[in-house]
Amino acid sequence: MPLQAHTSxxxxxxxQLPYPSNNVNHLFPVADPFxxxxxxxxxxxxxxxxxxxxxxxxxxxxSGNLTPNPTYMKSSLTKPCQLRVNQAGExxxxxxxxxxxxxxxxxxxxxxxxxxxxxxxxxxxxxxxNDLIHKHRVRPTALYPLWSVLATGLGWSTAxxxxxAAMACTExxxxxxxxxxxxxIREILEMITQWEAEGYQVSAEIGELVxxxxxIRDEELEHLDHAVEHDxxxxxxxxxxxxxxxxxCRGAIWVSERV
Ligand SMILES: [Fe+2]
Ligand SMILES: [Fe+2]
Numbered sequence: 001m002p003l004q005a006h007t008s009x010x011x012x013x014x015x016q017l018p019y020p021s022n023n024v025n026h027l028f029p030v031a032d033p034f035x036x037x038x039x040x041x042x043x044x045x046x047x048x049x050x051x052x053x054x055x056x057x058x059x060x061x062x063s064g065n066l067t068p069n070p071t072y073m074k075s076s077l078t079k080p081c082q083l084r085v086n087q088a089g090e091x092x093x094x095x096x097x098x099x100x101x102x103x104x105x106x107x108x109x110x111x112x113x114x115x116x117x118x119x120x121x122x123x124x125x126x127x128x129x130n131d132l133i134h135k136h137r138v139r140p141t142a143l144y145p146l147w148s149v150l151a152t153g154l155g156w157s158t159a160x161x162x163x164x165a166a167m168a169c170t171e172x173x174x175x176x177x178x179x180x181x182x183x184x185i186r187e188i189l190e191m192i193t194q195w196e197a198e199g200y201q202v203s204a205e206i207g208e209l210v211x212x213x214x215x216i217r218d219e220e221l222e223h224l225d226h227a228v229e230h231d232x233x234x235x236x237x238x239x240x241x242x243x244x245x246x247x248x249c250r251g252a253i254w255v256s257e258r259v
Pocket of ligand 1: 090093125216
């Protein structure tokens with residue numbers, strides 16, 4: 001009978017867990033993060049929003065320390081400011097390639113598939129972080145228009161300097177972005193280790209985030225390899241060009257974490 005599932009007696013039954021409730025030895029086996037509170041905390045209500053925000057460390061937070069709130073299940077994602085930075089960075093990447101491609105391809109038609117491939121991957125990264133900031137109610141950077149103008153200008157100006165300079169731009173940007181994602185992945189893995197040491201299980205959500213970050217990091221490093229293979233090092237003056245762009249990326253990351 002369809003109505004049987006809604007009888008009051010059934011409602012009093014605890015939910016059936018798809019895994020042993022006292023199993024803390026696996027990283028991401030949790031189908032529903034809020035079914036998995038430690039035994040002594042089961043009676044408390046987990047607030048998803050409080051849970052997420054309580055675990056985040058941003059420059060604007062009072063302590064700046066990683067202070068997990070032990071009241072709740074460890075279902076948090078990473079810092080909201082990092083999702084904001086990631087989304088802004090991917091926006092910039094799509095605009096750089098969009099500005100570079102017509103000029104580069106006009107002079108070097110054989111690079112069309114490569115430029116299209118890198119643009120398509122950046123567009124995918126941008127869509128991923130658009131979804132994540134929407135899902136986790138993280139506001140985009142307030143400097144969205146400024147980054148848009150600067151990224152387009154960077155792409156256009158380096159492409160105007162030639163193929164080598166355009167590739168040196170990719171080399172510089174991807175070097176910084178690769179480091180940025182690596183740091184984020186390392187930080188999340190450290191948080192997971194700490195939470196497990198405290199006796200918590202980690203939700204599938206954060207495992208998915210780590211997988212996503214690793215995939216995107218690998219694709220950024222693939223772009224870096226393509227740039228070097230296509231003579232990024234021959235840009236003149238390579239040290240100045242890449243130094244300025246890398247410093248600009250670090251500055252943009254720092255500002256986007258805060259604004
Ligand atoms: Fe990207
Ligand atoms: Fe990239």
